[in-house]
Amino acid sequence: MKAVSIHSFGGPEVLQIEEVIQPTPASDEILVQVFASGINPADWVVRQGGNDFLRPFLKLPIILGVDAAGIVAEIGSEVTAFKKGDLVYGTANFPGDGSYAEYCVAKANQFALKPKSLDFIHAAGVPLASLTAWTALFAHGSFKAGQRVLIQGASGGVGSFAVQFAKAKGAYVIGIASTGNLDYLKHLGADQVIDYTSQKFEETVSDIDLVVEASPQRDNTERLKAISVLKLGGTFVSVNIDAPVNEEVKVALAQKQAKGEFPAYQARREWLEEIAALIDKGDVKVSIDKVFPMEEVAAAHRKSETWHVRGKLILEIKKML
Template identity: 60%
Template sequence: MKAVIINEFGGTDVLKIEEVERPVPAADEILVKVYASGVNPVDRVVREGGNDVLRPYLNLPLIIGWDASGIVEEIGSNVTNFKKGDEVYGIPNFPGNGSYAEYIAAKASQFALKPESLTFNEAAAIPLTGLVAANSIFDFGKLEAGQRVFIQGASGSVGNFAVQFAKVKGAYVIGSCSTDNIEFVKQLGADEVIDYKTQHFEELLQDIDVVFEASSVRDNNERLKSIAVLKKGGIFISANVDFPFDDAVKEAMEKKNVKGEFLAAQTNHLTWLNQFTQWINEGKVKVTLGKEYSLEEVAEAHEESETGQVRGKFILEVRKEN
């Protein structure tokens, strides 16, 4: 089978398409015939050698990519929740061999039946970013109906799901984004949208229950502003696990009795994947695709995604749908 493999860490030139043996599923695994894989910021981080959190777990050679959608080709002897031919999506083997490949073997617990209304490309846009959003605002942020949440980077691949999930739960949602994306974020359901290029959120907001740093901006001075808009006892969650809180941020959180959390690891995979499927099938959540690339265009996909000027999820189309 074809797969995108890195044999060394570095720039996009280390992304090589090679012929490798098709994996064999273990007893608790399924073999998925991959149709599409999402392209995520963490793919670049791993390609370049990881950060302090990931580096100890990375072993070369490595197939990257951790959003997959496809069809079950084989099931392990202990798998009872899937059968051959099921259309599935999930987050396979992070941070081990991933989904930039024609087939992948992964634990059945990392997959769910894909939403019926979605194409494979659309389904591959959901798992990793959806899980980051749900873990952050619900599992860590404890967001409840009626609470006020401020989502920074609301138009991004994580932020746009966070906006929609928070609305489904009945929260009051405030998002920040660039001028060009204001209408997009409003269409996602945000109750208020702040243009970070022309407005200062710290002058507009107060008594926020949860702030979610879904933006790729890494600036502890901006975090101080976020803490200032939280109510006492509020919660600040960051998806930027590679950028720690500095002493000033820690002091500000302690003074205001604010809890700060990093999303270091994804949890509750199957529970949330099944929830996403339900919400999408009910029409409560929609998927926004960015550009779609072939497996052979993987370097171009990485280069474009690294510009940061992205709305929606970039997709590697591993094979065409029939």
């Protein structure tokens, strides 16, 4: 099968499309024929050699890619949730058995039936970003309906899902983004938008129950500003698990009697099923910035690395007939 592999760490030039052996699923895994894969920052972080969190798990050569949407081609002997031919979406085994390939294997509990209303291209834009947002909001964010939720980096892949999930679950949602993305956030359902190029959010909002740091910034000074707008006993959740807080941030959290959470995303079938239901109901939209053919994977990585992406970038592995 064809796959995008790396045999050394570095820039986009290390990406290679090559013939590799098709994987075989273990007893608790499924083999998925991949039609599309989402492009995520985690992909090029791995390509570069990882960060302190990922580096211990990286062993060359590596097939890149986490998000996958496609058709179940084979199931392991213990798998009962799927059958051959099911249309699915989810996350490949990470890192290593990646989804930038014509086939990938994954634990069966990392996949679910894809949303009926989405094609493979749009379904591939959902898994990692949505699961990261879901983990931040509901597993670690102490989320409750009626809360005031502030999303930093609200127009990106994770942030756009966080805005929609929080709104669908009954929050008052405030999104921070650049000037050109404010209407986009309103379209997603944000109740209030803040232009970070001209407004200081720490002077604009207060009494926030939950802040979700979904921006690429790993700046503890910005985190201090976010904590300052929390109400007493609020929660600050960051998806940037590779960037720990400093002592000043810890003190600020303590003074606010606030929780500081840095959760890794969790891949759970039941969450993917609930997300699919929200999408099919029309409560959550999937925005695609650009679709790249497999042969243009290097260009896809270069665009992702600019951080100027609205929604998701997609790698098309196989066209639907």
